[in-house]
Amino acid sequence: xxxxxxxxxxxxxxxxxxxxxxxxxxxxxxAAGFIMLMQPFAMVLYTYSFVVLxxxxxxxxxxxxxxx
Amino acid sequence: MSDSTPIQRLADQAxxxxxxxxxxxxxxxxxxxxxxxxxxxxxxxxxAINIFPLIWTIQLSFTNYRANRPNAEVENVGIQNYExxxxxxxxxxxxxxxxHFVFWTIALQTLIGFSLAYLIDRKFRGHAFWTTIILxxxxxxxxxxxxxxxxxxxxxxxxFNYIVSFFTGLPPSSFEMLGTVNLAPWSIIIxxxxxxxxxxxxxxxxxxxxxxxxxxxxxxxxxxxxWRQFWTITIPMAAPFIxxxxxxxxxxxxxxxxxxxxxxxxxxxxxxxxxxxxxKREAFEKWRTGYSSAFAIILFVAVFGLANIYVKxxxxxxxx
Amino acid sequence: xxxxxxxxxxxxPTPVTKRxxxxxxxxxxxxxxxxxxxxxxxxFKSPPDSISYPPKIVFEPTLEGYCNLFTTRTRQxxxxxxxxPPATETCDEITRSRNMVIAGxxxxxxxFINSVVIxxxxxxxxxxxxxxxxxxxxxxxxxxxxxxxxFILSTRMMPPIAVAIxxxxxxxxxxLSDTALGMILLYTxxxxxxxxWLLKGFIDxxxxxxxxxxxxxxxxxxxxxxxxxxxxxxxxxxxxAIFCLIFAWNEYAFxxxxxxxxxxxxxxxxxxIIGEGGMDWPAVAAGTTxxxxxxxxxxxxxxxxxxxxxxxxxxxK
Numbered sequence: 045x046x047x048x049x050x051x052x053x054x055x056x057x058x059x060x061x062x063x064x065x066x067x068x069x070x071x072x073x074x075a076a077g078f079i080m081l082m083q084p085f086a087m088v089l090y091t092y093s094f095v096v097l098x099x100x101x102x103x104x105x106x107x108x109x110x111x112x
Numbered sequence: 113m114s115d116s117t118p119i120q121r122l123a124d125q126a127x128x129x130x131x132x133x134x135x136x137x138x139x140x141x142x143x144x145x146x147x148x149x150x151x152x153x154x155x156x157x158x159x160a161i162n163i164f165p166l167i168w169t170i171q172l173s174f175t176n177y178r179a180n181r182p183n184a185e186v187e188n189v190g191i192q193n194y195e196x197x198x199x200x201x202x203x204x205x206x207x208x209x210x211x212h213f214v215f216w217t218i219a220l221q222t223l224i225g226f227s228l229a230y231l232i233d234r235k236f237r238g239h240a241f242w243t244t245i246i247l248x249x250x251x252x253x254x255x256x257x258x259x260x261x262x263x264x265x266x267x268x269x270x271x272f273n274y275i276v277s278f279f280t281g282l283p284p285s286s287f288e289m290l291g292t293v294n295l296a297p298w299s300i301i302i303x304x305x306x307x308x309x310x311x312x313x314x315x316x317x318x319x320x321x322x323x324x325x326x327x328x329x330x331x332x333x334x335x336x337x338x339w340r341q342f343w344t345i346t347i348p349m350a351a352p353f354i355x356x357x358x359x360x361x362x363x364x365x366x367x368x369x370x371x372x373x374x375x376x377x378x379x380x381x382x383x384x385x386x387x388x389x390x391x392k393r394e395a396f397e398k399w400r401t402g403y404s405s406a407f408a409i410i411l412f413v414a415v416f417g418l419a420n421i422y423v424k425x426x427x428x429x430x431x432x
Numbered sequence: 433x434x435x436x437x438x439x440x441x442x443x444x445p446t447p448v449t450k451r452x453x454x455x456x457x458x459x460x461x462x463x464x465x466x467x468x469x470x471x472x473x474x475x476f477k478s479p480p481d482s483i484s485y486p487p488k489i490v491f492e493p494t495l496e497g498y499c500n501l502f503t504t505r506t507r508q509x510x511x512x513x514x515x516x517p518p519a520t521e522t523c524d525e526i527t528r529s530r531n532m533v534i535a536g537x538x539x540x541x542x543x544f545i546n547s548v549v550i551x552x553x554x555x556x557x558x559x560x561x562x563x564x565x566x567x568x569x570x571x572x573x574x575x576x577x578x579x580x581x582x583f584i585l586s587t588r589m590m591p592p593i594a595v596a597i598x599x600x601x602x603x604x605x606x607x608l609s610d611t612a613l614g615m616i617l618l619y620t621x622x623x624x625x626x627x628x629w630l631l632k633g634f635i636d637x638x639x640x641x642x643x644x645x646x647x648x649x650x651x652x653x654x655x656x657x658x659x660x661x662x663x664x665x666x667x668x669x670x671x672x673a674i675f676c677l678i679f680a681w682n683e684y685a686f687x688x689x690x691x692x693x694x695x696x697x698x699x700x701x702x703x704x705i706i707g708e709g710g711m712d713w714p715a716v717a718a719g720t721t722x723x724x725x726x727x728x729x730x731x732x733x734x735x736x737x738x739x740x741x742x743x744x745x746x747x748x749k
Contacts, residue, residue, distance in 0.1 A: 067424065074417035081414060082211030090207065091198045094410050101417040143572055146653055150568035154561045154584070154624050161621035162587040165598030172598070179601060228460060234445040236454030244735045245461045248468070251731045255684030256720050259703040260471050263713050269483045271470050284485070306464060311742060318739050318747045325443045332443075356743065367591035370684035374703055388685075391593045396689060401597065408594030419589040423582055426746040 066107025073100030166412070173406035180399040193406035203407070205382065206390040212297055213372075213386055214365045217304045218358055224305070225312030226354065230346075232313070233320045243317075250310045258371035261303045265289040265375075290376050296384045300372050304365065312357040319353025320346065352428050359422045363415055387411055471724070474717035482713045497714025499523035500707065501540050501722075505532040507708075540719055543701040547723075550612055550697055551680040554619035559673045561620070562627025563665070567657060569628070570635040571643075581629070585744060588625040592685035600690060612695045618686055623676040626744065630675065633745030634668025635661065671737040674730050681727065698723050 077097030080089040173193055177186045197203050228246065232239050249257070264272040268285040277284035289299040323345065331341045369388035372378070378385035378393070385393075391411065395404035445453070474482050476493040505527055513533065519525040527534050565584075569577055599618060600609070608614030642664065643656040651659065662669075688700040702719045706712060731738075739747050 071421055071424075074421060077417065078414065082207045082214075084208045084211075087199070087201070087204065090204045094194065094198055094413065097410075097413050097417055101413055101420065104417065104420045143653060147568045147572035147574055150564035151574065151580070154565040154628065155580070157561065157617075157621050157624060158584060158587050161599070161618060162590070162595070165595060165602060166590075168598040168601070169594070179597075179604075224460075228457060231453040231457050234450050234453035236450040236457070238454070239457070242454075242457050242461050244732065246457070246464060247735070247738060248728065248731055249464055251678060251727050252724055253682035253684065253699050253727070255682070255688075255699040256702050256723055257467075260716065260720055261467065263474070263711070263716070264467060264470065266483075269485055269487065271466070271487050274485075274487050306467070310464075314739055315743065315747065318743075328443045353747070356746075360742075363589055367593075369591075369593055370699075373684075373688075388591060388593045391591070392689070395593065395597050396600075401601075405597055408591070408597055411591050412594050415589050415591055416586060419586050420582075422589075423585060426744065429743070430746045 061112025062110040063107060063112025066103060066110050070100045070104035070107055073097070073103060076100075169405045169408055169412075172402050173409050175402040177402045177405075178399050179395075179401040189402070193403045194410070196403065197407050197410065202382070203390060206385050206387055209297065209382075209384060210366060210368075210386040213300060213304070213368065213384075214362060216298075216301045217308070217365050218361055220301070220305045221309045221312045221361060222354065222358060225309045225357070226316045226350075228309070228313045229316035229320055232317055243314075247310045247314060249307045252307070254307065254371040255374055257307065258303060258374040261299075262290065262375060265299055267291075291380055293380055293383050296376050296380055300375055300384055303371060303375060304368070307371070308361060308364075312354075312361065315353050315357040316350060319350035322353070323349045352425065356422070356425045356429055359418060359425055363418050363422065366418070367411065367415060468724075471717050471720050474713055475721045477714050477717075479707065479712060479714055482717075494526065495522055496526050497712075497718040499526050500712055500715040501705070501718040502538055503527070503534045504536050504538050505530075506535045507532050539701060540698075540705070543696055543698045544722070546612060546695055547681060547697040547699075550615045550619065550695070551677050553612070553616040554623060554680045555673050555676040557616065557620040558623035558627045558676045559631075559669060561624050562631050562672065563662070563669060565624070565628045566631035566635050567661060570632050571640070581632075584625045584628050588622055593689070596686055596689045599686070603690060610691045610693055610695045615687070615691060615695055615697070618690070619680045619683065622683075623679055626679070626741075627672050627676060629744040630672045630741060631665065631668060631745075633740065633748065634665050634672070637748075638664045671734060671741065674734050675737075675741045678727060678730055 073096055077093050077100055080093035080096060083089060174188055174190060175186050176189050176193075178184060232243055261272075264270050265288075267273055267288045270284075270289075272289065273284040273287065276282065276287075287295060289295050327345055327349070328341060331345060336344070367388050368386055369392065372384060372386055372389060373392070376384040378389040382390075388411075391404055391407055394400050394407060473489070473491075475497045476495070477488070477491050478494050478496050481488050481491045482497075499522070503523060508531060510531060513528050513531065516528075516533070519528055524534060568574060569581065574580065603609045603614050606614075608617070638661060642660050643653075646656040646660045647653065682699065683697075684699040687697045691697065691700070698719070702716060702723065705716050705719060707715060734741065
C-alpha cells in the first residue's frame with residue numbers, strides 16, 4: 045500500500061460518444077424489458093417485454109462496435 | 113514444484129514422444145499460430161456444447177416438436193409458441209413469482225451483506241477468521257443444502273419452527289413454511305439469503321477496502337461528520353461493487369432452479385413456481401419441447417441482456 | 433496492511449467501535465452456522481431422536497445414520513435374527529437391534545465416486561484448456577478478443593434448464609445420456625469460461641519480461657510458456673482448479689435432468705434417500721456431511737482467492 049496516497053490518474057474521456065449513447069440506451073431498454081417481464085400490473089406490458097429485451101440486447105451488441 | 117503440475121507433465125510427455133522433425137516444426141511456430149492453436153480448442157468445445165445447442169433450441173422454438181415422441185411429424189408453427197407464452201397468464205404468474213423471489217433476496221442480501229462488510233471493515237481482532245466462517249454457506253451445494261432445509265422447516269420437529277416458536281410463542285406445529293401459500297415464497301427467500309449474503313458481503317468488502325484512506329482523512333480535515341462521510345464517500349465509492357453483486361445475484365436468482373426445486377418443487381400449487389421450475393415442467397414433464405424451447409429463448413435473451421450490463425460493470429470495477 | 437494509518441489516524445476505528453462490530457459479526461457467523469451444525473449432529477442421531485420434540489441437542493450418539501446411508505436393509509422376524517451367528521460389525525449390530533438385517537450396499541458410494549470422477553475429470557480438462565486459452569488472450573493480439581471473451585463468459589450465464597433441453601436431445605442422439613463422459617464434457621464447457629477469465633487475470637500479472645528473457649536465452653515461445661509461465665502461474669492454476677472442482681461437485685440441475693442411473697452424481701441422489709415410513713433424516717444428514725466436508729476444506733484453502741473467483745478475476749485484492 046505504498047502508493048495509496050497517489051490519486052489514480054483518470055484517462056481523459058469524452059462523456060458522450062456514439063458508443064456510450066448506444067450502450068446507455070441499450071441498458072435502459074434491457075432494464076425496462078425486465079420490469080415489463082416481471083411486473084404484476086398489465087398483461088400487455090408482459091406480452092411486449094420480450095421485444096423490448098431483444099431490442100436492448102441487440103442494440104448493446106451492435107452499439108459496442110460504435111466508435112467511442 | 114513446477115514439475116508436479118499435471119499440464120507440465122503432460123507437455124513433457126508429449127515432447128518426449130514427438131519425433132524430432134515435428135518438434136522442429138513446432139519450435140518454428142509463429143506467435144500467431146500459437147495464439148490460434150491455444151484458443152481454438154476452447155472455442156470449438158463451446159461451439160459444440162453451447163452454441164450448437166443454442167441454435168438448435170432457436171430452431172426447435174418454431175416447431176411443435178415433442179421429445180418423447182421422436183417419430184411424430186414435426187410441424188413448423190412460426191412464432192406461435194412465442195405468442196402463446198407471452199399471452200399465457202400462468203407463465204406471467206411464474207415471472208411474478210420469480211420477481212418476488214429476486215427482489216426480496218437482493219434487497220435482504222444487499223442490506224445484510226453491506227452491513228456485515230461495513231462491520232468487518234472496522235478490522236476488529238479475528239476479523240479474517242470470522243469472515244472465512246461467514247463465507248462457508250455460499251460454497252455449499254444449493255441442492256444438498258436446500259434438501260436439508262426441508263428438514264429444518266418441518267412443522268412439528270423442525271429446528272426452524274422450534275426457534276421461531278421459542279421467540280414468538282407460536283406453537284411450532286401451527287405453521288408450515290413449505291406448505292402454506294403465504295409462507296412458501298418466504299421460505300425460499302430465507303434459504304437463499306442465508307446462502308448468498310456472504311457473496312454480497314465479500315464483494316462489498318472489496319469495495320470498502322478499495323477506498324483509499326486519504327479521502328477520509330481529507331474529509332476529516334474538512335470536519336465532515338461521520339454520517340456525511342458515509343453518504344458522500346463510502347456509498348458512492350462502493351457503489352460499483354454493490355452494483356456488481358446485485359447484477360450477479362439478479363442473474364443467478366432469475367434462473368434459480370436447484371434450491372427451489374428441492375425445497376418446494378414449485379408448490380404449494382404454483383406459488384413458488386419460478387421461471388426455471390416452469391421451464392422444467394414444460395420441457396421434462398409435459399415434454400412440450402418446441403414450446404419450452406421458445407420459453408428457454410425468452411429467458412436466455414433476458415439473461416444475455418443482463419450479462420452484457422454485468423460485464424460492463426465488471427470492467428468498471430477492474431479499472432479501480 | 434494498515435500502512436499509514438497509525439494508532440492515531442482519524443481513519444482507525446475506536447476500540448469500542450471495533451468491539452461492537454466484532455460482536456455483531458460473530459453473532460451473525462454463529463447463527464449462520466446453526467443449519468450446518470444441525471446437519472452434522474443429526475447424522476449421529478438415531479431416527480427417533482432426530483424427529484423428537486423439542487429438538488434434541490443432547491442425545492446418545494450412534495452410527496446408525498452412517499450405517500443406513502451405506503446399506504440397504506430388509507426387515508426380518510426376531511426368531512430369524514436370533515438364529516443368525518452373532519454380529520461382528522457395528523452396523524450389523526445396530527441394524528439387528530431394529531429387527532432388520534443388511535441386504536447389501538446402497539447406491540451412495542457409487543454415486544459419490546461418480547461425483548469424484550466427473551468433478552476431477554471436468555476440472556482437469558477445463559483448467560488445461562483454460563490455461564492455454566488464457567495465455568493466448570493474455571499475450572497475443574487476438575482479433576475480436578473482447579467479443580470472444582464476452583462470448584466465453586456468457587456461456588456460463590445461460591440458464592441451465594434452457595441449455596439442458598438441446599443437450600438432452602443431443603446426448604440422446606450421440607449415446608452420451610447418463611454417461612460420465614457426457615457429464616465431464618458438459619461441465620468442462622461450463623467451467624472453461626471461468627477458467628479462462630480467472631487464469632487470464634493471473635497470467636496478466638506475470639511480467640512479459642520473464643518470458644522475453646527466457647526467449648533471449650534461446651527458449652522457444654512454447655518452452656518459455658512451459659518452463660517460465662506455468663510455474664509462475666501455479667498458484668493461480670491451483671485456485672482456478674479448486675473453483676472448477678467446487679462447481680462440478682455442487683452442480684445439480686444438469687445432473688438431475690441428464691443422469692438417472694450409472695452416471696448419477698451425489699447431489700441428485702442425496703434427496704432420494706428414504707427410510708421405512710418417511711425420510712431417514714440421520715442417513716440424509718450423514719450423506720450430506722460426507723458430501724460437504726471436501727467443500728469446507730476447499731473453502732479454507734481458497735479463502736485468499738475467493739473474491740477473484742466469484743468476480744471472474746475482475747476484483748483482485
